[in-house]
Amino acid sequence: MVLTRSFVRAKRPCTDGFRWFVRQFGEGGNYQAMLDEMVAAGRVGDACWLLEQFGPTAEVRVVDAIEADAVVFAGTLEVRGGVDVDGVLRVGRSLQAGGGVRAGGEVQIGADLRAGGGVRGEAGVHVGGDLRADWGVDCAGELRCDGGLRTGWDLHCSARLLVAGNAFVGLDLLADEGVRCARGLQAGADIRVADTLRAGQGIAAGGSIHAGLHLEAGWGIKAGGVIAAAGAIRAGESLAAGEAIRAGAGYGVFAGLDVQMAAWEASARVSAPQRPAGLMSGWWAGPAAY
Numbered sequence: 464m465v466l467t468r469s470f471v472r473a474k475r476p477c478t479d480g481f482r483w484f485v486r487q488f489g490e491g492g493n494y495q496a497m498l499d500e501m502v503a504a505g506r507v508g509d510a511c512w513l514l515e516q517f518g519p520t521a522e523v524r525v526v527d528a529i530e531a532d533a534v535v536f537a538g539t540l541e542v543r544g545g546v547d548v549d550g551v552l553r554v555g556r557s558l559q560a561g562g563g564v565r566a567g568g569e570v571q572i573g574a575d576l577r578a579g580g581g582v583r584g585e586a587g588v589h590v591g592g593d594l595r596a597d598w599g600v601d602c603a604g605e606l607r608c609d610g611g612l613r614t615g616w617d618l619h620c621s622a623r624l625l626v627a628g629n630a631f632v633g634l635d636l637l638a639d640e641g642v643r644c645a646r647g648l649q650a651g652a653d654i655r656v657a658d659t660l661r662a663g664q665g666i667a668a669g670g671s672i673h674a675g676l677h678l679e680a681g682w683g684i685k686a687g688g689v690i691a692a693a694g695a696i697r698a699g700e701s702l703a704a705g706e707a708i709r710a711g712a713g714y715g716v717f718a719g720l721d722v723q724m725a726a727w728e729a730s731a732r733v734s735a736p737q738r739p740a741g742l743m744s745g746w747w748a749g750p751a752a753y
Contacts, residue, residue, distance in 0.1 A: 495522060498535045507551050510535040519555030519573050533568065545580060563598065575610070593628070611646075635670075647682070654686075659694070671706070681721065690735075701732045701745070708739040718745025 522538030545562030563580030587604030611628030671688030719731025
């Protein structure tokens, strides 16, 4: 893909950036070669701006490993080993790595991110498709995934976690702010969220589920340990906990919000060793069978 001087000028770049572009490239040149040269010259912001204006390409680059100050690539990157970037990691389409992926700056992947190891983002991470890590994911900023999310180990997010598809976490899910999952959320161990936890479908944990504010699911909520929230607990269908169900002081526990009352015994069961205080709706079924 070739970008001409007139194409770039039509996007109204900043004066300093356009002057540098003209000095460096004259009447234009190859799109990806320009991005590479901008990054090499330390003009990472200009490279990101150019990618935002002209979008992704079908180019595929295959390399053994990546160690760099920053990466801005318009197509798909296939890396046999790991990716270690001190600053921005920006890929127009997909990033596939046989090892781990680490970035000290913002991570933005246009389509899927697939890592054979772990994913560590020391700033925010935005994945436009599916995110899959065979190990864990650790994000120091907001983690936004516009597809599904799957990790083999823990997931820790220091800011908001937003998932547009299903989310499966192999072990613990720890979030220092709120979590919103548009579909189902499942963790092999504990789910601990400092703010509100919302899922459009069901929530399931092999361990306990703790929400620092409200806990909401469009379908049911199930935990091998405790289901607890500092605010209200709301489920469209059933609630089942191996140990206890506890809402915050002055808040209620609601099951069957999306089920007709006549069907509560089958589809809005509330199961735990003791009846939850503040149970406002649903059919109390006694201890859960595990």
